[in-house]
Structure formats: structure tokens, C-alpha cells
Amino acid sequence: MKELGLMKAVGLMSGTSLDGVDVAELTTDGLRIEAFGASSYRPYSDTERAVLRGALGRWQGDDLSDALEVTQRAHLEALDGYSAEIIGFHGQTLAHDPRGRGTHQMGDGDALSQATGSPVVWDFRSNDVQMGGEGAPLAPFFHFACAKWIAAREPIAFLNLGGVGNITWVDPRKENAANEGALLAFDTGPANAPINDLMQERRGLPFDKNGALAREGKVETGALELFLAETYFARMPPKSLDRDDFSVMLDLVRELSDADAAATMTAMSAAAVMQGMQHCPAPPAKVLVCGGGRHNPVMMKMLNEALDCPVEPVENVGLDGDMLEAQAFAYLAVRVARGLPTSSPTTTGVSALIGGGNISYPT
Structure with a gap:
């Protein structure tokens, strides 16, 4: 492996919650975290959110010009005031069907690179899917670096409660995220x-x-039991979900009051x-816990009462739960630039350690 140097990267994340x-x-060399920098949030307006919601479930080749705009x-507006040696651009996930049509993160990395004047790494998931992986979750290699950064000494789990829930089990006693037994990751279910x-x-x-x-x-226990009977929960990880794979949830509560x-x-x-923790x-x-779900005290109370270990927001160990995924794609952008793997058999089920992502350069 060629010698790695530190790079200042900026990561962008727009999740399936459409917020x-x-x-x-x-700042990272693609292995260790040197420093966390500035962060910010650019919310979608109600109109923008409606346009993106209308594009969910659609694929490359469809007319998505409004949603792409x-x-x-x-x-681009979110990047105002930032400068970086490289940008990690996740794009907006519209559809995810790794065993079928593939995965679709809408976004034009070439155009973003030209507009910013910086190299942009994008389309992180397609290569993993093409090589037989689930294409998700992709943050586990970064979670391993975070476990090292907080000096964890025993296995811990990172739980992202975004649009979809995913968990990364990390053994920080391993030297490298690519080592056997260092990671296990998968989507737990809807969040x-x-x-x-x-x-x-x-x-x-x-x-x-x-x-x-x-x-x-x-809680209507009958609806909850029907939900847990879904075959997804019996599948062994790695495994992943589309945002709308559990649309049955709305049907199960159709007759219930709002509350x-x-x-x-x-x-x-x-x-x-809870089902996922068994794996x-x-x-x-x-x-x-990171992602918006950690702000829901009802959900956090349910998790704390059900699990045999403390469940707490990542802020308790000095991390930023709102920005962890954006930081992850900054980290992954540097790994792609350095030729390092971004997923493994125990994170996405891909057949071997592989890297993903295209790099666009300004002209």
C-alpha cells in the first residue's frame, strides 16, 4: 500500500428521512481520524421535500429532472463556505433493490465537481451491489475509526436510526477494520x-x-406481532432494506388513532x-445511537428497557450524532482516493474486500 497522507475532506448526506x-x-488519512471540523445543515423546504418524496421508488432512466434539480x-447551497481537498457526495437514495434492479442514489458528481472546483467521490454503492453485496450499510469502516478515536476497549455497537435503522458491531481490539472479526453490520429494519x-x-x-x-x-400488540412475523427478521446478516420495504407498517395501524x-x-x-441485536x-x-431517532425519548426508552446494555446518544462519547453519516462519507471519500476498501463480506455481504465510488475532477 502506498504511504497515506492526511486529507481535509467534506462529506454530504441526505437520508431517506428527507429532512x-x-x-x-x-481530516483523515482514510484509516484514522485526525480531527473533526465544521458542520452544518441545509433543511429541505416543504416544496422540495414533496418533490423528492414523489421521486421515491424511481430508477435511472426515469424522468427525474425536477428531483435532480x-x-x-x-x-451546492449546503457547501457554501466550505473548502476541501475532496468531497464525498452520497446523493439521494430513491430506490434500493440489491438482488433485483440494483441501487439508485440520485446525484451528478461531475456537475458538483465542476461547480465547486474540487474532486468529488460519488455513487458509492453501485460497485458493491455489482459484486454481489447489499450496497449498505456503508458507514461501518468509519464506525471502526470512531471506536478507535473514542479509545473503546471492548466491543460496542453503533446504531443509526435514520429513515432505515442499521447497526454496526465493532471489535476495537482488532488492528484494522478489514481484519476478520472486526465488524458486523446490517439494516435492522425501518426506523x-x-x-x-x-x-x-x-x-x-x-x-x-x-x-x-x-x-x-x-402500543397495539397484535399489530406489533404481525410486524415481527415479517421474514426479513429471520434472515442472517449482512442484509439491507429499501426505505419503503416495510410500507405494510402503515396498513397495520390504519384503524388506530393517531397517537x-x-x-x-x-x-x-x-x-x-431488538431482533437485530441477537445477531x-x-x-x-x-x-x-446516532441519527434522528436518538431525539425520540419514547424510542430511546423502549430500547433501554429491552436491551441488556446501556443505550445512549453518541454525544456521550464526544461524537456528533447528527453529522456522523456526513462525516462517514468524507472518510469514505478519502478511502476511495487512496484505493482502500469501503465494504467487506461482514458489512455488506460482498464476496471480498472492495472499494466503491467514482471520482470526478474539475476541468
């Missing part, structure tokens, strides 16, 4: 996306702020995590 664009700076403009859809449908709101509506309701529906769907998302190679010392 906005996260931007974060990171929203994505490009929002990401915020179906709750957000419920709130939009029932209340015209983008999400259940602070779990306020869920706190007023009670009971919110409580039940929150319990479903928490129960999916961990060893019990983690703690579960560190």
Missing part, C-alpha cells in the same frame, strides 16, 4: 421513515417531534433493533 442535507468536515441545488410518513399523512407534519404523539398513545398508531410504529422500529457476535458493552 435535509448534512455537511461535515473531517432539487438535489443538486440543495447540496424513522414510516413514522414520518404517518405524521405527514395524518397530521401534515414531517416527523413526531420528541416522540410527543407516540407518548400519548398505547396509538405513532406509539405502535415507534415500538415496531425499536423491536426491529451480534458478542454482547456489546454499549449501544451508541
Whole structure:
């Protein structure tokens, strides 16, 4: 391997919750984290969110000009004031079907590179899918670096509660993320996306702020049991989901009051995590939560009551739970530039350690 030097990278993330664009700076050599930098958030307007929501489930070749224009403009505006040696541009996931049509993260890295004057790494997931992997989750190699940065001494788990939930089990006693037994990662199930859809449908709101509506309701155990009977939970990891794979959740709560529906769907998302924890190679010392779900005290209480280890926001160990995924794509951009792998058999199920991502350079 060629000698690695430090690079200042900026990562961009727009998740399936459709809330906005996260931007974060990171200095790294693609292995260790040297320093975290500035970060910011560019929210989507209601109009932009509606355009993106209308594009969900659609593929390359469809007419997505309006949604692409929203994505490009929002990401470019989010980068205002930032400079970096390299940019990691995740794009907006519209569809994910790794065993079928593939994966689709909308975004034009070439155009973003020309507009910013910086190299842009993008389309991170396609190569993994083409090589037989799930294409997700992609943050685990960064989670391993985070475990080293916080000086963890025993296995821990990072739980991202975004639109979809995913977990990374990390053994920081291993020297490198690519070592056997260092990582296991997979999507646990739906997290915020179906709750957000419920709130939009029932209340015209983008999400259940602070779990306020869920706190007023009670969990319908029959609906919860039907949800847990889904075959996805019996599958061994690695495994991944599309944002709308569990659209059945809305049908299961169709007859419930708004509050009971919110409580039940929150319990479903928490129960999916509980099911997933059974796959961990060893019990983690703690579960560190990032993503919007950590702001939902109802969901966090459910997890703490059900799991045999502390469940706490990543801020408790000095990390930024709102920006962890944007930081991850800054980190992965440097790995791509250095020719380092970005996924492995135990993170996406790909047949061997591989790198992903295209690099576009300004002219």
C-alpha cells in the first residue's frame, strides 16, 4: 500500500428521512481520524421535500429532472463556505433493490465537481451491489475509526436510526477494520421513515417531534406481532432494506388513532433493533445511537428497557450524532482516493474486500 497522507475532506448526506442535507468536515488519512471540523445543515423546504418524496421508488432512466434539480441545488447551497481537498457526495437514495434492479442514489458528481472546483467521490454503492453485496450499510469502516478515536476497549455497537435503522458491531481490539472479526453490520429494519410518513399523512407534519404523539398513545400488540412475523427478521446478516420495504407498517395501524398508531410504529422500529441485536457476535458493552431517532425519548426508552446494555446518544462519547453519516462519507471519500476498501463480506455481504465510488475532477 502506498504511504497515506492526511486529507481535509467534506462529506454530504441526505437520508431517506428527507429532512435535509448534512455537511461535515473531517481530516483523515482514510484509516484514522485526525480531527473533526465544521458542520452544518441545509433543511429541505416543504416544496422540495414533496418533490423528492414523489421521486421515491424511481430508477435511472426515469424522468427525474425536477428531483435532480432539487438535489443538486440543495447540496451546492449546503457547501457554501466550505473548502476541501475532496468531497464525498452520497446523493439521494430513491430506490434500493440489491438482488433485483440494483441501487439508485440520485446525484451528478461531475456537475458538483465542476461547480465547486474540487474532486468529488460519488455513487458509492453501485460497485458493491455489482459484486454481489447489499450496497449498505456503508458507514461501518468509519464506525471502526470512531471506536478507535473514542479509545473503546471492548466491543460496542453503533446504531443509526435514520429513515432505515442499521447497526454496526465493532471489535476495537482488532488492528484494522478489514481484519476478520472486526465488524458486523446490517439494516435492522425501518426506523424513522414510516413514522414520518404517518405524521405527514395524518397530521401534515414531517416527523413526531420528541416522540410527543407516540407518548400519548398505547402500543397495539397484535399489530406489533404481525410486524415481527415479517421474514426479513429471520434472515442472517449482512442484509439491507429499501426505505419503503416495510410500507405494510402503515396498513397495520390504519384503524388506530393517531397517537396509538405513532406509539405502535415507534415500538415496531425499536423491536426491529431488538431482533437485530441477537445477531451480534458478542454482547456489546454499549449501544451508541446516532441519527434522528436518538431525539425520540419514547424510542430511546423502549430500547433501554429491552436491551441488556446501556443505550445512549453518541454525544456521550464526544461524537456528533447528527453529522456522523456526513462525516462517514468524507472518510469514505478519502478511502476511495487512496484505493482502500469501503465494504467487506461482514458489512455488506460482498464476496471480498472492495472499494466503491467514482471520482470526478474539475476541468
